[in-house]
Amino acid sequence: MNTPLSWIKDYVPDLDVTDQEYRDGMTLSGTKVENFARRDKNLEKIIVGEVLEVEKHPDAEHLVVCQVNTGSDTIQIVTGAPNVHKGDKVPVVLAGGKVAGSAHDDGPAPEEGYAIKEGKLRGIDSFGMMCSIDELGSDVNFYPEADPEGIYIFPADAPVGADAVELLGLHDTVVEYEVTSNRVDCFSILGIAREAAVTFGKEFKPPVIRETGNSEDVNDFVSVEVKDTDLCTRYTARVVKNIRIEPSPKWMQLRLGAAGIRPINNIVDITNFVMLEYGQPMHAYDYDKIAGRKIIVRRAADGDKFVTLDGQERNLDKDVLMICDGEKEIGIAGVMGGENTMITDDVKTMLFEAATFNGTNIRKSSRRVGLRTDASGIFEKGLDPRNASEAMNRACQLVEELGAGEVVGGMIDIKVPFKDLVRIPFEPDRINDLLGTSYSPEEMIEVFEKEDLSFDKDKNEVVIPSFRQDLLALCDLAEEVARFKGYDNIPTTLPGGNAMGGIGLKLRMEDTARQVAEMCGFSQAYVYSFESPKVFDKLKLPEDAPERNAIRISNPLGEDFSVMRTISLNGMLSSLSTNYNRRNPEVKLYELGNIYVPESLPLTDYPDERMQLTFGFYGKGDFFTMKGAVEEFFNAVGMKKKREYDPKAGKSFLHPGRQALVKYEGKVLGYLGEVHPSVCNAYDIKTRVYVAVIDMPSVIEFVSYDHKYEGIAKFPAVTRDISMLVPADVLVGQIEAVFAQRGGKILEEVKLFDIYEGEQVAKGFKSVAYSLTFRAKDKTLEENEITAAMKKILNGLQSLGIELRS
Amino acid sequence: MKEKLEEIRQKALAKIAESDTPDKLNEVRVAILGKKGELTEVLKSMKDVSPEDRPKVGQLVNETRADIEKILEETRNKLESAALDLRLATETIDVTLPGDVPTPGHRHPNQIALDEIERVFIGMGYEVVEGPEIEKDYYNFEALNIPADHPAKDEQDTFYINGEMLLRTQTSGCQIHEMEKGRLPIRMIAPGRVFRADEVDATHSPSFHQVEGLVVDKHVTFADLKGTLEEFARQMFGAETKVKFRPHHFPFTEPSAEMDVSCFKCGGKGCRFCKNEGWIEILGCGMVHPHVLEMCKIDPKEYTGFAFGVGLERIALLKYEIDDMRLLYENDYRFLKQF
Incomplete structure (x- = not known):
């Protein structure tokens, strides 16, 4: 809504404020002024002149030399305008003045306008300029009488020497408001004028409408x-x-x-x-x-x-x-x-x-x-x-x-019959209670009456005029009091009472995830929740993969943003791709965000929103870099038991020989692996990429921040190194399972220190070496205890086809 | 005997003076004072000394030994000190070479802003809760006083799944979920992702984040709302920050306001950052509309409340002077590593 301030003043004649005061006052009473523009900006020293003589320029075909009466003086002006005649009344900007626009340049007017100086045009002195409507910062659309090609010509009765800007009605300010949707009445000059009158404490004088019409019916x-x-x-x-x-x-x-x-x-x-x-x-x-x-x-x-x-x-x-x-x-x-x-x-x-x-x-x-x-x-x-x-x-x-x-x-x-006027019981105490103020009932009624609400003393009700459709209840009256008494004048306090603040386990776990991820060198990414249905093919998901049952948006921004993600990898791989293609040499990212798993489709109830912790990187590192980060997260959320890594993860988008499900107490918590080269290719990444996805709702049941000190060992440890010849298809995890099962309580730690496949080892075998540490909490171990434990372990290893290397 | 001791002493002193390393010095010590050393030999020959002379000779031997040991010790200190000086002199490094900086990852500016907001409100006793991102029409609109034909429904350019389910356009639905739990009083903030059908450009994103706030209790006032948000602004943007509340309209609060903070770049004088206004719009807020309380089965005559909503990206963009919202979702490491 754009309105000239002069029009508001037609109905609030006593309004006497600067543009800035108007803007601030209206904004603080609820009619937000977005912008205001002086229409006479850069219009300086412009008066009505009368053209006394027009002569041809001796040296220029398209110029004329005019003698112009400015009221106090007669000055010479050289112009190229074709429409100037003797006797015309024209706007004249005197030397040292300014105009806002240019007749020759269609671009935006310069902020500082154009300064007009004395000068010579083809050798003839010129002491000012006659103006076109464009030079006056307006245009022929709004001044239809103006000659689009020439100087603006005033009516013959325009007084010579008068303020030309005034005559053109340009000493005005155009105000742009942001009117809120509830104030239908303020999408009008009268509505805004009424607000202005109350805001500045002036009288509102709407037009007086008299009877019209002839005697016909x-x-x-x-x-x-x-x-x-x-x-x-x-x-x-x-x-x-x-x-x-x-x-x-x-x-x-x-x-x-x-x-x-x-x-x-x-x-x-x-x-x-x-x-x-x-x-x-x-x-x-x-x-x-x-x-x-x-x-x-x-x-x-x-x-x-x-x-x-x-x-x-x-x-x-x-x-x-x-x-x-x-x-x-x-x-x-x-x-x-x-x-x-x-x-x-x-x-x-x-x-x-x-x-x-x-x-x-x-x-x-x-x-x-x-x-x-x-x-x-x-x-x-x-x-x-x-x-x-x-x-x-x-x-x-x-x-x-x-x-x-x-x-x-x-x-x-x-x-149809008008609705009855809304009447709101007047409860000044409740208004004060809501606002935290102590205005008297009289002060409140004064506000209401100023804005044409009436107070029915007998019924103790405020009667709302029909143009104020936004006023329906006590809280609405409270706002009227608050905004005209000034939001600034309401005190500032803090709510009373005690309250415990904090975050729950889910958010705490997510916070730990962020700390661990960042400690491991991963930076946080934010990605969109909706993506293209083509993602499923890009990730090589089988036709019957449950991830393909995704929630569709009925009015998406486009196909690329049309399904709610059921797998978090696309955002990660897209972000890594962006980095890779911008030649960032090595990038590690993590992301915490939901996937949306529908119970059934079409969606009738809330889907399962599952928070996913997703890691991804390319550059320095390998599968075990990723595994290390994942392990560190589980350690940090107090999951002390051994995590199992099952290579039969069955993820089509991962390298078949470099993928694993992460399990805890037999439950799958997520997966990790190297991204399948053809998927990398689909994302335009020409290097190895590693990802891990942890399903946080599966993790939360195992999370514990209840940690106890275990005591520093008092008795000496005994270490035994064993070097084994292991069939190539036996996993290190299987060997460690034997250690865990058979080592007994005294086996404190196992450490893999060498793994080797190659010339010195028979084909079909690998050499694996561990260091086993034994210790008892309550005594120094005897040699025979360690020997017994080792024997049990070795028996177990034999059942996997493992032999000790000499 | 005395002459013999003096001879040993002189010999020892001469050998010590010749020694230029701790090892050589040790050889001297062994040769003189060791088990088979010259002085030890003298002691062994004490049996030849007459009993009455023994104490005197013994004392002489011990004095000589102490004398030599003292000089040995002094010399060793001197030698070690010289060796240390020599080592230190050769170990000078160029301290202006770059340090070995650990390379942890970087937190996203959205998250940093959210962490700050949570810190402030948790400090004021607020609980952090969450609500569903795929939401029912009722919670996103109707329960917030935005009935089916309300123009605000259009204004928010909603993504719909179907007639009933939609992507929430605001976190305000979290207010309703929290009030429906029936536990009063309430003091919560609910950060989360919201969605609006805006094309991506420097200032718009179809997916962004808000932080909703809600307090419901007996005797909560507009003055409490002002005090709370003023405190928030000071903690977020600095103790000097001034705030301004302007009347505004939201269907689910009445009275409603928008809060501006004094420009944290120019302090309110006006600059390019605040478009010469001196103020920056930060959030919308208001007193919970009694109709909203009623729909949640809370008696508005007994309980009142206030609510507010902050745009997280807006805070992040302003606070870190990021000039393009798209940067927040591209995850370019050159951007992320600056935080």
Whole structure:
């Protein structure tokens, strides 16, 4: 919403604030000023001059030398403008002044404007410049009388030496507001003016509307029938005859121009003026084109087509409300009129319409029809039906004042009965309790009355005028008190009472994951939750993989963002790919984010949102680098038992010989491995990539932060190294399982210190060497105890086909 | 005998003086004072000395021994000290060479901002909770006073799964889940991912994060809301930070406000960072609408509350002066390693 400040001052004549004060005051009382712009920015020393003489420049064909009366002086100005004649009154910027724009440059105007100096043009002195409308920072759209190619010419009665900027109405500020959706009344100049009046404690003076119309009766001209009263709660109509189409007066053009609306002619300008002033869109039909002198408001039928006044054909359906005459449709209600009844320059009689339509219906219709107009944008907010007749009468008053036509007496007014005015019990103590303030009831009532709410003393109720649709309950009244007394004036306190803050186990576990990941050199990534369904093929998932049962978004931004992820790897691999292709030499990332597993599809209830801890890296390191990070996480969340790594993970997207499921107490917690080369290829990564995915909901049952000190060993340890010849297909994990089963309590630690396959070892075997440490908590071990334990271990190893190397 | 001892002593002193390493010095010690050393030999010959002279001779021998030991010790100290000086002199390093920095990973700026926010509110007694990202229409809209035909539903450009389920557009639904648990009073924050159908550009992302806050108790006031958020702003942006509350509209709070903080770059004078306004918009807040409380079966005559919502990315972008939101989701290491 853009409004010139001068227009606000029409209704708050005592308003005397600077632009900055206005902006701050309005913003703090709830009408946020987004921006304001002086229209006379960079317009300095510009007066009305009278051209006394025009002579050809002796040395330049396209220049003329003018003598110009500036009121106090006569100065010489050289110009190239083609439209200057003796006797013309023109805007003249004197040397040392400034203009805002350029007649020759279409680009954005410079911040500092253009300084005008004395100078010579082709050898002839020039002491100023005559200005075009563009140089004055405006344009021919808003000053239709201006010559687009030349100097702006004032009417002959413009006083010489006067402030030209003033005459053009440019000593003004255009203010842009952010009006919240609940304040329908503030999508109008009057609504904002009322707010300004209360904000600055000045009197609000809305226009006085007097009776209009001749002795004829509008009912003799037209009848109106509203069939769908659910969509049209009020329809008012008046008729104007003997219309004279002409430009509207300068004052009206200036108002519209400052609000960013191009003046067209008196009738169109009046409807636009009233729409801005009252926030009530109006429409004018050519009365002589209305068949049967009849208006019918009804729904369209499915498949109907209609040509709007912009010449476009629109597809209708049964939920679009139409304005019809006795034979045909003549307008889409609240959106745009029809080409068939639009007014033209030779219109004789017209029908003015001001109606109230169902806002939701207009919003949806305008979207389906594919046409959003200034009018629909206002209607869709849901207007106050009481406002329609006021706007109608204001428009007719302007018609009479402008001499644009003869208004026929009376108004057709079809409406469903108005709703009763809202009454809110006045409970000042509760208002103070909610705000934490101590305003007196009188202070509150003063605020209400200033903004035209009335106080019913007998019933102790605040009566809400119909234009304030946002005020329904006590809390709404509290906001009125708060914002006009000033949010700044409300004290600042902290809530009383005691409360325990903190985080639960899930968040604590995630916090540990971040710490461990970062300690291990992984940096945190954030990725999207939705991705392309092509991801499943990219990851080589089998056709029947459960991950393919993903939740689809019905209105995604595009196919690439259309399914909720069921596996976290795509985000990780995409991020690694980005890094790889930007030549970052080695990158380690981790990510904590949900996957979304539906119970069934289509989705009827909450899916299972499962937090995944995902690691990924390329560069220095291998499978065991990744395994180390995963192990460290389990250690850090207190999972002290041995984790098992099962190579039969069955992950199609991982290297078949370098993948493992991670298990704890037999339960699968996740997987890790080297990414399959063809998957790497699909992600455009030409090096080895390692990933790990931990399913956090599976982990949480084993997590414990309850850690106890075990005591430092007091008795000596005994170490035995064994070197074994192991069949190649036996895993180190199997050997360690034998140690764990057979070593007994006294086996404190096992450490792999060598593993070798090659020339010195028989084919089909590998050499594996461990260091075993034995220790008892309560005594020094005897030799025979260790020998016995070792014997048990060796027997177990034999069953795996393992021999000791000599 | 006395002459003999003096001879040994002189000989020892001469040998000590010749010794230029601790090892050579040790040889001297063994040769003179060792089990078969010259002085030890003298002691062994004590049996030849007359009993009445023995104490005197013994004393002489011991004096000589102590004398030699003392000189040995002094010399060894001197030699060791010289050797140390020599070593230290050769071990000089170039201290301006780069240090061996450990290479831990880096935390994402979103997370750093969230950690800060959580720290502040946990300190004020808030519990951190979470809610579902795929949400029911009821919790995202209806229970927040945004009925089916409300224009705010359009404004938020919702991603729908179907008519009933959607991707939450705000964390405000967490308020409802928390209130429905029926445990009062409530003092919580709920950080989380939200979604809106915005195309990706420098200032928009279809997926971003909010932190919701909710306090419900007896006698909670707008003044409490102001005090709490002012404290939050000071802890987040510095003790000098000033705050400004502007009236605003949210369907689920009344009165409602937006909070601006004084620009932390220019302190409020106005600069390019704050677009010359001196203030930066940080969050939306307000008193929980009584209708929302009622829908959660909380009596608004007995209980009141306040709620607020902070955009996490907005805080991260402002605080770390990141000029393009896309950087937050690309995970380029050259970006991440700066945090």
